[in-house]
Amino acid sequence: MNLHQFAETHDVTNQPPSLDGANLYRIDLPLQEWSRRFGAGSAEARIDAYGALAGGPLMEAGFLANQNKPVFNSHDRYGHRIDLVEFHPAYHELMRTAVEHGLPSLPWAHPQSGAHVARAAMTYLHSQAEAGTGCPLTMTFACVPALRLQPDLAQTWLPKILSTEYDPRNVGIAHKAGATIGMAMTEKQGGTDVRANTTRAYPVGAGGPGQAYELVGHKWFCSAPMCDAFLTLAQTDKGLTCFLLPRQRPDDTRNEFYIQRLKNKLGNCSNASSEVEFRGALAWMIGEEGRGVPTIIEMVAMTRFDCMVGSSALMRQALTQASHHCAHRLVGGRILSEQPLMQNVLADLALESEASLALSMRMGRALDHLDNEQEAKFARLVTAVGKYWICKRAPAMINEAAECMGGAGYVEDSILPRLYREAPVNSTWEGSGNVQCLDVLRALSKEPGVLEALFVELGNGHGSPQLAQHIEQLKSAFMDTQDIQYRARQLTEDIAVALQAKLLLEAGNAAVSDGFIASRLGESSGRVYGTLPRGVNVEAIVARSTPNL
Template sequence: MNSHAVLAETHEVSNQPPSLDGINLYRADLPLQEWTRHFGGAWANDRIDAYGALAGGPLMAAGFLANENKPVFKSHDRYGHRIDMVEFHPAYHQLMAAAIEHGLTSLPWTDPRAGANVARAAMTYMHSQAEAGSGCPLTMTYASVPALRMQPDVAEIWLPKILATEYDPRNLPIGQKAGATIGMAMTEKQGGTDVRANTTRAYPVGMPGPGQAYELVGHKWFCSAPMCDAFLTLAQTDKGLSCFLLPRHRPDGTRSEFYIQRLKNKLGNWSNASSEVEYRGALAWMLGEEGRGVPTIIEMVSMTRFDCMVGSSALMRQALSQAAHHCAHRRVGGRVLSEQALMQNVLADLALESEAAIALSMRMAKALDNAHDEQEDKFARLVTAVGKYWICKRAPAMINEAAECMGGAGYVEDSILPRLYREAPVNSTWEGSGNVQCLDVLRALSKEPGVLDVLFAELGDGHGDARLKAHIEGLKAGFRDTTDIQYRARQLTEDVAVGLQAKLLLEGGNAVVADAFIASRLGQGGRVYGTLPRGVDVEALVARSTPHLMG
């Protein structure tokens, strides 16, 4: 080789972090381990650990494939028959099968011991880091159970298949399926969030009323996961908006009059199919009381909103893991990035946001585990909306900052960061946008006696921290003043969220984390990430959040 050829050999790879491929997402995440134990999920440690290995390894790889190969709508078969099918890459089916087989759609219902929702949340948290789009049908299947239980005769047919730990993607009638998934179709183009403006009509086939068969006629602007076996949906009857279960097949095995019009071309959530559909006399069964469709389906919505909290927390954690890992190995100016003061400030701030999110999500999981307790039920009623608003709102900016820590490496599609960033807005929009959540907070406080008392009992007196105590007193004053309270709903909801997060971090026992969070969120923190006040132990926070490369 001549001298010029030697000089032309420029591509020596250096100053790059080692791969995170194959990392166990549970073992690499100290805060997740601690909060899972703190809220009663320790009994499932081996189960969660096994899923951590799966999520960080084969499911992480499957996530990239499922997003690179979007679902495709097939309206007709090659002979011209209308089939209304959505075809998915095998990687998507791999993700669905793993989640269902490990109980992500069923665990709290089939093994309702203390900590079951916490354990499921931990596994869902890791699954969503590997691939968030598949979380849509998984969440709706899990969340459909309370609504179906309101109609025992319908539940008797469907729940055994919904709670089965077997993924069966075949397009067959329910009687021939080993397992079933459930979707949702509520939104119409003229109403959006205002589902009471829905125009889809339901006509009784015979006798009207709960558990009876109806034929539905109308159009749904958003039908999530149209390949599911049945859908919870809303339609108008003579007594008002009612809730129905609409299967893809009729009892005689023929396909229902359920027609997919097109798949949505979305900002993110690429692996999941979202669609517009038409009902042209589609057969469905009424769930719950006629004319009480919203209270019936809200049983499902509460659960899906909780998973929005967990899902956004997961996106933030994966972004943090990638950024912290990159900065722990990348050298700039001869020094490792994570040892440089300003980058430590940024990474520590991101770590606080991530840990506060998972702490609040796990506290909500504990409330769901104790839903039979009146106080916990009221807590969940309020904090589902609080957490869904706040955590989902924080995710996009946090993920953007994490991508910036990685420079160009975080901006290219070879990295997972662009997918995380595209995914983040769906959780804040789906199941009610920010304003809907904040108005729901006010609704819970005004219409359900004792909810405000439960909130302040949870917050306590500041747990010995004067800054938190002052925040709580300010919050009480804010709720006492009902003047223009709707105008202030976002500020009040934010104040509740950060107050609860501060309280939880204090209880968690890590003084470094709690003090830094309170100093920055209740004190003199800046307007963007990386503006922590002086005196914060940023080195400890960065070390705590950086993935531990073991197993």
């Protein structure tokens, strides 16, 4: 018997075609519509070009960067302390592409209507390929408003920060073609409570804004330790104060900035997060002494916005993979995405994804128009609302998307495990859920006009009796201040869903808005995905979200 005839035991069938190389912008109809709707139409060619990169070379680089984690080298082979983190070339490819296309700089270098929305759209595409590089990219983008509070420092640093040249060399700022910025706020004893920080700043000379200090202390989380400088907090005689701390001193010697170790994290593996010590590290005061939190909040507000965009991106990529798989997979002789129960699940996931994208893009438009009082107050509130809600929804949504693919969504050959591990970071970083909800209460109760701006934005329900009733209930809930902190999560969720429903209604796609309102404001709200009520046009919703290659 010729046993070689059995070497091929079976034909490989019933597999979806590869998505490798797909333009992530062109296969994403909701992104196209929402970015245009909120003012990024003039940047469509730029966004489209980035969609091709994100679905092609950046997607490949994302896998490589996660398979080859950053490595910390404390000393060189001669025994000298160097404190360097080495990255795989794929990480640098991701960073270089993003910087060259203006992801950290576009709205600041080219401030025009729609710039924040366009930049958010490209960040949304980049984060689907690889989210770990989002940390240094986001902080470099977000540091600009804070640095502008100190014009003398801004004059030196901003040209390098806004450069579209990626320069990863570990050299002084005078020799850099471009710079990246990190952040170091959290300490062991305080965590979120940064006012409990013990790091101390000592003036080198006269002291005061823009002046040099030496910092002594530690940071339990320093994000992206190979950045060129960091915004950090330290105590002075007048209280907690913000500083810019570079890796290199002006004389090109290394600063007294010591990496203790890299964090071993659940996800976000391509990015280096670290514990550091300042042993007399030279830094320059930014903003008013003793006003460190309000100063650095200028940066935190922008990074929280990117948490919204980043979580929305993770959900979209999970949905893309699940809907594509189900559109090409036969079960029981029938296409999976045409079977009623799977349609219920996929449509529910698509509603979650689009509602998150809509709120993120709407936030981008507010940032484009901060000179308008209504938009400024909207941005102040929705930074916290969106950061809480969208980031909270991502892990469960991605888990459900992976389940749609069965075992294929559980193995590391798929991107789903990476998306799932990445999802929790955005809900924790830059303030956990409780921090965001308490910030919502703070904005609504202590900042004049914010509550009124919310209800101006929501309007009267836009023709939906369910939304109108929800808005009235929300007004009543805020009139009752008893145990309001206890109810802060419910109030924040109610605001988020109301805003999402309003945005979807305004956009005019009845299948999407009706499905969202019926499931998020109806009796089935709060259940697991795949429990849409009867009457929802699931076929139209699924078709809208499925890649059309």
